[in-house]
Amino acid sequence: MTANYPLEGGCGCGHLRYRMNTAPLVVHCCHCRWCQRETGTAFVINAMIESDRVTNLNGEPQLFQTPSESGRGQRIARCPKCLVAVWSHYAGSGHLTKFVRVGTLDDPGRLPPDVHIYTGSKQPWVEIPGSMPAYPVFYEREDIWRRESLERLAALEPAIAAYKASLAETG
Ligand SMILES: [Zn+2]
Numbered sequence: 001m002t003a004n005y006p007l008e009g010g011c012g013c014g015h016l017r018y019r020m021n022t023a024p025l026v027v028h029c030c031h032c033r034w035c036q037r038e039t040g041t042a043f044v045i046n047a048m049i050e051s052d053r054v055t056n057l058n059g060e061p062q063l064f065q066t067p068s069e070s071g072r073g074q075r076i077a078r079c080p081k082c083l084v085a086v087w088s089h090y091a092g093s094g095h096l097t098k099f100v101r102v103g104t105l106d107d108p109g110r111l112p113p114d115v116h117i118y119t120g121s122k123q124p125w126v127e128i129p130g131s132m133p134a135y136p137v138f139y140e141r142e143d144i145w146r147r148e149s150l151e152r153l154a155a156l157e158p159a160i161a162a163y164k165a166s167l168a169e170t171g
């Protein structure tokens, strides 16, 4: 990880501003069709991080339920004024993690991807450097994540389990 923290970012109109306080758990470059459609481009770069490590500096994002590759949907947090998406909450860990859209950082080059996923549907002109981990669909966490990230996720697991249990109750 080449960045110093915190990093700041925001939407297109300036209403929404956030601060990423620490390194993310992992940075995905996702080439799935859903990400291509949602962004209108070739891939999306998402930095997965515990939600409480991202602070809202200005504005309150609005959540939109949106389909995703998994079939379980995601909630995309958008600026209520310009509707630019700043992060998503995916079904697996819900509101507990944010997948911050790296392109909304003031300096997006600070968070290069750790891994490329869903390269089975990558656009044919996109060339991934041979040294970069890339998977046709997804990967095993232990193969990619830093030890510190694995420990941070383990610390979050009880909250994730409680979240999933609450989903099961409400159906
Ligand atoms: Zn905005």
Ligand SMILES: [Zn+2]
Pocket (backbone or CB within 6 Å): 030, 031, 032, 033, 034, 035, 036, 069, 118
């Ligand atoms: Zn995707």
